[in-house]
Amino acid sequence: xxxxxxxxxxxxxxxxxxxxxxxxxxxxxxxxxxxxxxxxxxxxxxxxxxxxxxxxxxxxxxxxxxxxxxxxxxxxxxxxxxxxxxxxxxxxxxxxxxxxxxxxxxxxxxxxxxxxxxxxxxxxxx
Numbered sequence: 001x002x003x004x005x006x007x008x009x010x011x012x013x014x015x016x017x018x019x020x021x022x023x024x025x026x027x028x029x030x031x032x033x034x035x036x037x038x039x040x041x042x043x044x045x046x047x048x049x050x051x052x053x054x055x056x057x058x059x060x061x062x063x064x065x066x067x068x069x070x071x072x073x074x075x076x077x078x079x080x081x082x083x084x085x086x087x088x089x090x091x092x093x094x095x096x097x098x099x100x101x102x103x104x105x106x107x108x109x110x111x112x113x114x115x116x117x118x119x120x121x122x123x124x125x126x
Contacts, residue, residue: 002032038090
């Protein structure tokens with residue numbers, strides 16, 4: 001199993017930036033793909049970005065494309081989500097996710113991810 005712990009959330013003004021981190025522990029020797037979702041109050045959990053085990057492929061939902069960037073450092077068992085040009089509508093709880101997979105496929109459905117972090121709050125003020 002993989003345990004995930006997010007950090008880096010907080011309060012930021014519109015137009016600002018934040019970088020979220022997701023530290024993985026446990027059985028990290030097996031290859032695992034990672035991603036980020038978010039959930040705003042009263043809304044469904046939405047896919048944001050995903051990255052393959054190698055880091056060679058990434059994918060973003062349209063609403064964050066060009067503003068958010070996902071990356072990973074396998075030596076540190078950590079994934080990142082760099083968020084720029086933040087908007088009030090980006091306010092949500094952000095979740096890091098992982099699934100065991102060594103291939104190049106990208107998963108965007110939450111049911112495809114086995115492991116979830118506890119979430120970190122991001123609040124963007126106008």
